[in-house]
Amino acid sequence: MATRILTRRDIERIADPDEILQAVEETFRAHGLQQTQMPPKSYLFYPRYHGDLRTMPAYIEPMGATGVKIVNVHLQNKARGFPTVMAVIVLNDPTTGYPLAIMDGTWLTALRTGAAGAIATKYLARPESRRIGFIGCGVQAETQLLMTLRVFRLQELAAFDVDEPRRNAFCAMAAERYGLRIVGSNRLQDVYTCDIITTTTPSTEPILQNEGVRPGTHINAIGADAPGKEELDPAILQRALIVVDSWEQAVHSGEINVPIDQGLITREDVYAELGEIVAGLKPGRTRPDQVTVFDSTGLAIQDIASAYVVWTKARTQAVGLEIDIVGVG
Ligand SMILES: NC(=O)c1ccc[n+]([C@@H]2O[C@H](COP(=O)([O-])OP(=O)(O)OC[C@H]3O[C@@H](n4cnc5c(N)ncnc54)[C@H](O)[C@@H]3O)[C@@H](O)[C@H]2O)c1
Known part of the structure; x- marks a missing residue:
């Protein structure tokens, strides 16, 4: 042995x-x-x-x-x-x-986190989604893109990062390696125009605001994976179909941890765990105008x-x- x-x-x-x-x-x-x-x-x-x-x-x-x-x-x-x-x-x-x-x-x-985002996108995004947006252009963003391209025929990408050179390098890679058309510049506004929005920052304050999020958007909230972290305006969660990877982990450290602590949402507002949808126990997206959020904490x-x-x-x-x-x- x-x-x-x-x-x-x-x-x-x-x-x-x-x-x-x-x-x-x-x-x-x-x-x-x-x-x-x-x-x-x-x-x-x-x-x-x-x-x-x-x-x-x-x-x-x-x-x-x-x-x-x-x-x-x-x-x-x-x-x-x-x-x-x-x-x-x-x-x-x-x-x-x-x-x-x-x-x-x-x-x-990074690969398995990208895979979870892609699987959630497969079950929750509108099938005609072609434009993907990123907030945070680091390591996780790279594999979210790599994996999502395996389940969606993406054509366009918008991205925002507080580190502009990093954002530009990410966009250059996406254009060169995957032939994606880059939309807009390093502005948060451009990300709101996307069918799929992926947030991969270590933020402890909401970045994506509810007002700009269009009906039908699917959001992969990847960055919040420890207590106190959050990337989304809680009002997005109040209106969205929320899917978590694991209820126990999400309530402790996922995107929902702060709004649940503050009493802005409750367990009843969480629709499903991703596994229940993949196993066919619950349907994924049911209406084209739904805003869907996948809260990923990362599972062992x-x-x-x-x-x-x-x-x-x-x-x-x-x-x-x-x-x-x-x-x-
Ligand atoms: N859900 C999961 O399974 C999972 C798995 C791995 C990592 N994560 C989390 O994802 C986050 C990102 O990890 P990473 O490895 O990509 O880190 P990274 O450092 O490689 O990238 C993070 C990027 O976010 C940018 N950023 C930071 N604050 C920002 C803001 N307010 N607005 C816009 N951009 C901002 C940084 O400039 C950087 O480019 C971390 O919080 C990490 O804990 C989650």
């Missing part, structure tokens, strides 16, 4: 976005059918360093996949020369508990499903280093 060590370079080489998208959709279905175990994330907070560390365990029974992710979010890391988010995933054998793999989870976190099942897909491929292709870490071999 040996534990496979997979570095970020290994993951980047073998992770196939299509395979990850499919695995994440399957795992949302399993979650909807209550075939998963996933205690809510546990957090350690480092206010002095503007950061936190989370552990995220999961078991996806139909896939036979289990393990834990350890991930940080440090808001001042750019200045320190580190990414905001870094992660390691340990994949275990559910039969014996043996650690099958220890792998970088940084790129997989997304990580473990993605890690399992990559580990399976690494085994077949003999990628990575094998070490008997626990000394049973």
Whole structure:
């Protein structure tokens, strides 16, 4: 027996976005059918360093996949020369508990987050959606776009970021790599014209205001994943069909955490968990004029499903280093 060590370079080489998208959709279905175990994330907070560390365990029974992710979010890391988010995933054998793999989870976190946004968009956006908008043009924005392009024939993109060079680089990439037409300049107003709006900032104050949001818009609220974070005007949530990835996590740390704390919305205002829609237990969008919001906090099942897909491929292709870490071999 040996534990496979997979570095970020290994993951980047073998992770196939299509395979990850499919695995994440399957795992949302399993979650909807209550075939998963996933205690809510546990957090350690480092206010002095503007950061936190989370552990995220999961078991996806139909896939036979289990393990834990350890991930940080440090808001001042750019200045320190580190990414905001870094992660390691340990994949275990559910039969014996043996650690099958220890792998970088940084790129997989971004891919699986992109996959969740894309899946929500598939079930909630209007089918004729062609224009996508971004608030925040960092790492998560990149994979939201990568994955959403796999489920929608997007043609146009508008983007806003407080860091204008970053916004411009993101738009240049979108035009060059995907042939998207860039609409407008670095202005929030341009984002309101989009069919699908994706917010991927670490903001603790609403950025997207209700007045500008058009009927029929689908919003992926990705950035809020810790208590106190929010990107949307609560009035958007008051009028929208709200879908969360997990009720427990969303109420604690998702886009709904602040408005729920303030009594502006209640549990009854949350329509469904995404898994219930993917499993066919509830319909997605039902009217073209509905505003729909997907509140993503990021689920351990997304990580473990993605890690399992990559580990399976690494085994077949003999990628990575094998070490008997626990000394049973
Ligand atoms: N839901 C999930 O599953 C999930 C997964 C990973 C990360 N996240 C969260 O997503 C957020 C972004 O992560 P990232 O890895 O892309 O970080 P990042 O640092 O790579 O990118 C964030 C971008 O947002 C911009 N920004 C910050 N404040 C802004 C504002 N008020 N208006 C416009 N732009 C603004 C920054 O300039 C930067 O370009 C973080 O809050 C992170 O915790 C969520």
